[in-house]
Amino acid sequence: MTDKTFKLNTGQNIPALGLGTWQSEPGKVKAAVAHALKSGYKLVDGAYCYANEDEAFAAGVKREDIFVVTKVWATYNTRVELGLDKSLKSLGLDYVDLFLVHWPLLMNPEGNDDKFPKLPDGSRDIIRTHNHVDTWKLMEKLVATGKTRAIGVSNYSKRYLEQLLPEATIVPAVNQIENHPSLPQQEIVDLCKEKGIHIMAYSPLGSTGGPVMQAEPVVKIAEKHGVAPSTVLLSYHIARGNTVLAKSVTPDRIKTNMLLIDLDAEDQKALKDYSDSLTKEGKLQRYVYPPFGIDFGFPDKS
Numbered sequence: 001m002t003d004k005t006f007k008l009n010t011g012q013n014i015p016a017l018g019l020g021t022w023q024s025e026p027g028k029v030k031a032a033v034a035h036a037l038k039s040g041y042k043l044v045d046g047a048y049c050y051a052n053e054d055e056a057f058a059a060g061v062k063r064e065d066i067f068v069v070t071k072v073w074a075t076y077n078t079r080v081e082l083g084l085d086k087s088l089k090s091l092g093l094d095y096v097d098l099f100l101v102h103w104p105l106l107m108n109p110e111g112n113d114d115k116f117p118k119l120p121d122g123s124r125d126i127i128r129t130h131n132h133v134d135t136w137k138l139m140e141k142l143v144a145t146g147k148t149r150a151i152g153v154s155n156y157s158k159r160y161l162e163q164l165l166p167e168a169t170i171v172p173a174v175n176q177i178e179n180h181p182s183l184p185q186q187e188i189v190d191l192c193k194e195k196g197i198h199i200m201a202y203s204p205l206g207s208t209g210g211p212v213m214q215a216e217p218v219v220k221i222a223e224k225h226g227v228a229p230s231t232v233l234l235s236y237h238i239a240r241g242n243t244v245l246a247k248s249v250t251p252d253r254i255k256t257n258m259l260l261i262d263l264d265a266e267d268q269k270a271l272k273d274y275s276d277s278l279t280k281e282g283k284l285q286r287y288v289y290p291p292f293g294i295d296f297g298f299p300d301k302s
């Protein structure tokens, strides 16, 4: 299953499974990435903001065999090329395969911190007059530099995509969003499918500690197939035609997460019914939502 790929609107193949590196402590990332690549992972997902990019690409593999993703952080959304240059320098690479806008907002580039500038009252220092479409216009210019093979977005709601797409010369190749049966974000997935934007699912286990692994239908399907609940949650995305990113710094989990299975129609229905019932009851669970204090247009947060 780790050899499975999907096609991007750029013509590139993107692996179906990737290793996430958020919250992977410096010192552990290097070993985790090396272990993953040696085991057969072909995609590594990083970001300037994760502050561990100097460890996020392991030696010993051929660059062209690996799909490297990074993201411009919100303090660089008016300076995307500088953001990319900084990531490339840390990674020790001369190009990435995919460069994403991490979040559609601008934090003060001249604030009191490179990544998380704050105002004197402790709140985040955000430039609220900034239009996210202007960041995309800068992203489009990067393609000609050869420093990234493709550009895309992350954390884009349907509302934000509908603002972006009429203005875009290049349709984003990817929208990387939180996605699991407790937060299916079907309206975004459907719009992206219609527009040829590939979904990369993040926090597939529910992020830290993997809380979605305990959801009843997930446990039942895992028992039925004799696999771990994590396998069901990762396989869910392959069945939906999406790339999935699983983070682990634990060697046996990194290997376990490569065991993807074909979920049958009954499994897929059970997971959809679970999502539908959470939606109906207003119990959708979003695990990653930094306190920016901005309405990004997600129905569960608007």
Ligand SMILES: NC(=O)c1ccc[n+]([C@@H]2O[C@H](COP(=O)([O-])OP(=O)(O)OC[C@H]3O[C@@H](n4cnc5c(N)ncnc54)[C@H](OP(=O)(O)O)[C@@H]3O)[C@@H](O)[C@H]2O)c1
Pocket (backbone or CB within 6 Å): 019, 020, 021, 022, 023, 045, 046, 102, 154, 155, 176, 177, 201, 202, 203, 204, 205, 206, 207, 208, 209, 210, 228, 230, 245, 246, 247, 248, 249, 250, 253, 254, 256, 257, 288
């Ligand atoms: N674009 C964005 O804004 C954004 C936001 C969030 C995440 N992401 C990307 O998506 C990646 C994945 O999301 P995530 O890191 O939030 O969470 P995740 O992959 O859903 O879950 C990671 C957690 O699950 C544990 N875990 C991993 N495999 C397991 C297994 N087989 N059994 C039991 N526990 C397991 C990990 O522990 P150990 O590491 O201790 O093994 C860690 O605590 C990130 O690393 C990042 O690359 C992007």
